[in-house]
Amino acid sequence: MAESKLEKQKPDILEQEIVAQSRLFKIEQLQLRFSNGEERTYERMRGSGRGAVMVVACPDPEHFYLVREYCAGTHDYQLGFPKGLIDPGEDALMAANRELKEEIGFGARRFITLKSLALAPGYFNATMHIVLALDLYEEHLTGDEPEPLELTRWPRHRITELLQQADFTEARSVAALFLADAYLARNPDVFELTA
Amino acid sequence: MAESKLEKQKPDILEQEIVAQSRLFKIEQLQLRFSNGEERTYERMRGSGRGAVMVVACPDPEHFYLVREYCAGTHDYQLGFPKGLIDPGEDALMAANRELKEEIGFGARRFITLKSLALAPGYFNATMHIVLALDLYEEHLTGDEPEPLELTRWPRHRITELLQQADFTEARSVAALFLADAYLARNPDVFELTA
Structure with missing residues (x-):
């Protein structure tokens, strides 16, 4: 052993x-x-092999943004972090900034990559880069969503409650939530650096 | 909003x-x-629609078991928690106990369900129940693994190091690690109850 x-x-x-x-x-x-x-x-x-990004965007040290989006696999709405495939010609952080602008109407001036996650490596070769986005600014891009996503600003001190929500179950969103919270707990001055 | x-x-x-x-x-x-x-x-x-289980098995308050297993999706070995599909006629906890016996050579007298996770609900309707297993006893069952799994007893105080391992990347294992650690931190007396 x-x-x-x-x-x-x-x-x-x-x-x-x-x-x-x-x-x-x-x-x-x-x-x-x-x-x-x-x-x-x-x-x-x-799959496409290009990879994907998931973005934990923080407007301040005590909040992050979630979107509620239709999921065909479960034919239901799911609460989670903005995410999407990396387009041809993009790197992960360019894709992260584009997805943020399309899904929540903000761009970010700073990104911190927290970890790259595998989906279910027994069956897929799919990588999703989990990225923290800081120093946000308003900018909206039109994406390919069939309907506007519902946007929620969730308080960090209510993480336990978020984990109990019946529509917050995607493994990659749960992992991203803990990874971001652990990073922010270890780096409490990260927002001062961006001010 | x-x-x-x-x-x-x-x-x-x-x-x-x-x-x-x-x-x-x-x-x-x-x-x-x-x-x-x-x-x-x-x-x-x-998929099969029967769901799956992933098991965080703790021999004591300070350790949990990991297995290293071949993953065809990435054609590489991956470190993670024991897991598997729920067989016909089984419930989630029966499947958890069987998988433990097959993959790590222990059964458990107590199980605590931490959360049910979705894979990627945009594309799949696949649920994996994350279960904490306590009060372990030695018992080995022969499973369908093509080769013996490599077993590791990992210390809880080295979670940050585990997250940095290049072969510990499956989103559901990362989520399970944080869910189990948060549960054990909130319930420090859970091992006394089983003694």
């Missing part, structure tokens, strides 16, 4: 094939042989 | 159709009309 990282030998990919495909998704089947000789068939999804 | 939840009118589903399908996945196309009249085409994935 080691606490250090062991270099493990990855399985060999014996065969790989796209077995189903739609406008947005490709499903790939892999035939794998593990280092102990075991062979298995796996499936995984191929 | 309201802080209370507004009841929003969901879009109407005008058409829905399975457009691609593999052994594990179904991709469904939806034609939607939003309450403002805007129409859009969405795609979403259909």
Whole structure:
């Protein structure tokens, strides 16, 4: 039972094939042989590969912005942080600033990348960069949303209550909330630096 | 900019159709009309619908168990909490106990459900129940893993270091780590109750 990282030998990919495909998704089947000789068939999804951003935007040390948006997967509205795919030609922070302007009507002069998260690495190769946005200014860009998003300014001291909301359940939003709160607790002077 | 939840009118589903399908996945196309009249085409994935569990198992107040497991989506090994699908006929806690026995060689006498997380609700209707497991006992079940998982007992006081590990990136594991740590910080006597 080691606490250090062991270099493990990855399985060999014996065969790989796209077995189903739609406008947005490709499903790939892999035939794998593990280092102990075991062979298995796996499936995984191929996405755009460009990655995505999720933005915790703070107008002051005690608040952050949430949006409520329609989610087709659950056919319901979900509360969460502004997010979106990185467009061709953009880097993560350019995408973060564009998404903020489209979804909440603010840009930001400072971004701090907190962590890059994987979706469900057993099945996807999808990375989302979690970014803290500070020093906000008003600027609205028109995005591709079918309807205006409902905007909420949530107080940091009510995080426990947010975690109890039935419509705040996306794992990446929950992780982003804790990552941002931990960063702000460790760096209480971060807002003074931007003043 | 309201802080209370507004009841929003969901879009109407005008058409829905399975457009691609593999052994594990179904991709469904939806034609939607939003309450403002805007129409859009969405795609979403259909899974088993049975849900999954992820287990933070604590042998004592200062440690939890992690496993390192091959992930086909990223073709790499990932450090995270034991997890798995709920099998037919199981409830979430039965599945949690089975996965623990298969993946780390322990069962648990007490489970505390911390939160149910959504994967990426824009595209999936997949729920994972995050469960704290206490009062562990040794028992091993043989699962369907192609190779033994590498087991690590991680100290709670080294959470910041865990978050910096390049192979600890799954959003649901990051969320589970913070949820468990926050619960244990708020309930320091939870281990005395089980003694």
